[in-house]
Amino acid sequence: MKIDRLRKIYAVTSVLFLVALAISPLKDYFTEWRSIQKNFNDSVEKLPVKVKPVSVDLQQIWSRELNAIDRCTTCHLGISNIKLKMVSQPFRTHSKIYHDIEKFGCTICHDGQGLATRYEEVHLPTEFWDQPILPNRYIESSCGKCHIGEKLSSTPTLNKGRELLEKFNCASCHDIPGIKKSYTLSLNGIGSKVINRNWILSWLKNPKHYQDNALMPNFLLTEKEIISLTDFLMSFKSFGDGVNLEPLPDVYHKNKTNEDFIALGQTRFREARCISCHSVEGKGGKLAIDLSKVASKAKAEWIYNYIKNPKKFQSKIEMPQYGLTDNDVAAVTAYIESEFVDWDNSENESKEHTPLPNFFEEGLRIFNTYNCGGCHTLSSKGITDNRGPDLSVIGSKKLYQIDWGKAEIHHTIFNFLETKIREPRVFGENNRMPQFSLNEDEVTAITTYLLSLKQTKLPANFIRKVNEQTLNSVQGEAGKIFQKYSCFKCHSLNYVGGSIAPDLTIVGSQLNSQWMKEYFKVPYSVRPIVEERMPNLFISEKEVETLLNYFNTVLIADSLEIPMGLLQNKSVERGKSLFKEKYGCQGCHIVEGKGGYVGPTLDDAGDRLKPAYLFNWLINPQKFKPNTIEPRTGMSPQEAFDIASYLLTFKKSVKR
Structure with a gap:
């Protein structure tokens, strides 16, 4: 009996095993990816263009160098087929692919589970999978894994994230690869600077209530913290060793309400182009x-x-030291005092206030708690460095390492980062990170950059790290002038430095000295559509001579020559015809008061430009300015000579 029973059990088990064996291939036959491929073959037959059907089979890319296998192409069958760019997903052509997909695969850019073939496993967040597929808005973060510090034209969101992190000085609290600590402002003497404590109280409550474009975020301080920190800051009356306020001159006291004196201040304010850097009413x-x-x-x-x-007062400030007379400075002060007033709160009287006995200790504690010393210097004992977490590999942070607090979000690294940036205190009331008033595009940009900071083991030949370029310093007396007037806030050398004014690397070979001398006296806009940016620095004649000497001996090109043997007979006439007719240069440039507004005006070319530079620029503009929009037309040396000859006849002293 026992043997018969065992035989029955064995028989039933065998049947079940055979059924399982029969069902297994059948189950594989009805997999999701097979139905997608069959759907693809059915769809392409109906297209107006001829597309070859695929054989129903598992597709995969094996990236040997990355030691990764991606099966994305099992369903995404039209990735490289330009005929399918108008069809719906998953068959649509991929947008521009910058790398060989057979070498790089898919997950190096998109993240996710490369081996998975089910939609839920691939496209939806999966529990315990730390790197789910990236939403499209963050896809540029993957570029930053290989292109370290490289600013690519194809990654505007990643570039914007880097710029914002520097703009808000995030490196003052965090270690962030590729982001430098951008500024440190001194608070020494703030108690002698502000009219009264009301301004500090208002500022600490919410900086943007005072100034819409304030960079300082809102630390969401309590009323008690604001009062204690204000009392602490107001106690700093000294600007530092040897730094004292000069008394206002008598001319200010006698004329501060005089209309002519205020008008003089307004004139100097405009001549100094203060509005190029500062804003007034937005x-x-x-x-x-x-x-x-x-x-x-x-x-x-x-x-x-x-x-x-x-x-x-601010040793590293980039505001130039203008060569204004004391009378001019007093007039500008009177103008500012008469115009730039908070009229909504013009009664700025401070009520009697007695600080608490322990205000200094409490204020210092708050100052250190929120790491105010990261952005500000203050000459006081007891100030500590209380930085936030290291963000060097934040993009690889494990989900179990994150304290999710009260955040009701799906647990992914990108959800964590964007929520942390948008609303940091949702992760805990004791969180010290301040509230930044960012729009959604800015949140996305910063999240994108942070997601690029991953702990990866990519092959060395995949990495393109851009070494940080340093600004070549200008030495000697010229260097002192450059520093005094903060020239590199706007200008650059070898395209390192400012970006809103011309590069000065070969300025001595570009511009005539006499023109520069006159330009320093009365700057004007060379480009008609560009707002006048160069301020009147009221620079002394001695300083101008020092700069011109430096320009003409140091900031010059190695060799800029005009070849011998070019025809000079009727060169100006030929140049005029070439300029206006063959090359249509007047479409972008103004000559004789007429033309386009894209490029600089050329009505002063003869005064401004040196012949050899103009000749060589016409042949190859990109040699001198790689990102210029002026085309390289392929003109011959003779044509360049003729056009240069024509343009050099344009001088302000010559009437036409």
């Missing part, structure tokens, strides 16, 4: 603070001293 530059309410913030005495010598 209009103007964005390189420096908004001046709309500065007279309700700072004392007139401080404004006068700061305009006279800003580096005296």
